[in-house]
Amino acid sequence: MMAELRLLISPEEIATRVAELGEEISRxxxxxxxxxxxxxxGAFIFMADLCRAIKxxxxxxxxxxxxxxxxxxxxxxxxxxxIELPVAGKEVIVVEDIIDTGRTLLYLEDVIKLHRPAVVKRxxxxxxxxxxxxxxxIDYVGFHVxxxxxxxxxxxxxxxxxxxxxxxxxxxx
Ligand code: 5GP
Ligand code: MG
Ligand code: MG
Numbered sequence: 001m002m003a004e005l006r007l008l009i010s011p012e013e014i015a016t017r018v019a020e021l022g023e024e025i026s027r028x029x030x031x032x033x034x035x036x037x038x039x040x041x042g043a044f045i046f047m048a049d050l051c052r053a054i055k056x057x058x059x060x061x062x063x064x065x066x067x068x069x070x071x072x073x074x075x076x077x078x079x080x081x082x083i084e085l086p087v088a089g090k091e092v093i094v095v096e097d098i099i100d101t102g103r104t105l106l107y108l109e110d111v112i113k114l115h116r117p118a119v120v121k122r123x124x125x126x127x128x129x130x131x132x133x134x135x136x137x138i139d140y141v142g143f144h145v146x147x148x149x150x151x152x153x154x155x156x157x158x159x160x161x162x163x164x165x166x167x168x169x170x171x172x173x
Pocket of ligand 1: 096097098101102103104128149150151155156
């Protein structure tokens with residue numbers, strides 16, 4: 001059965017905002033070698049667009065996290081693919097699709113810090129603060145969305161809808 005979707009953010013709005021984020025990241029750069037670390041799978045499309053909007057040289061890596069819980073919430077988090085590039089002494093920007101409770105990000109940062117980076121920053125496409133459980137500052141935010149379950153532009157609902165070019169709210173979740 002098809003879920004009912006409502007368009008929240010158009011592909012044009014996403015492109016404009018991602019270009020701005022790329023400029024901000026390029027301008028703010030600390031001088032340490034820059035590495036973007038994307039969280040699979042949700043951030044793959046955002047990462048692909050963001051890295052092309054960053055005008056300074058940088059490296060790209062991905063991590064994959066698994067969370068055991070129900071389909072739409074985060075339960076116990078484990079890492080199933082760690083970073084592979086050396087990040088010691090580098091500036092790491094964690095690229096996340098959505099920050100919801102904030103637990104995924106804090107878990108991942110503990111793992112990344114074991115590799116002794118110089119700086120760790122946070123970048124998310126969507127800041128969804130309604131269910132936040134931890135007090136975290138997000139350096140780069142694409143959009144603030146107060147609530148709702150979102151899909152498209154890499155985000156899934158039971159592995160569907162990642163390919164949609166805009167961001168939609170799933171109605172009735
Ligand atoms: P949290 O910040 O709660 O630890 O976890 C956030 C993760 O849960 C996100 O990276 C994303 O993978 C998933 N998530 C949270 N809210 C949504 C949403 O509205 N839509 C989708 N597709 N995933 C979400
Ligand atoms: Mg995610
Ligand atoms: Mg998911």
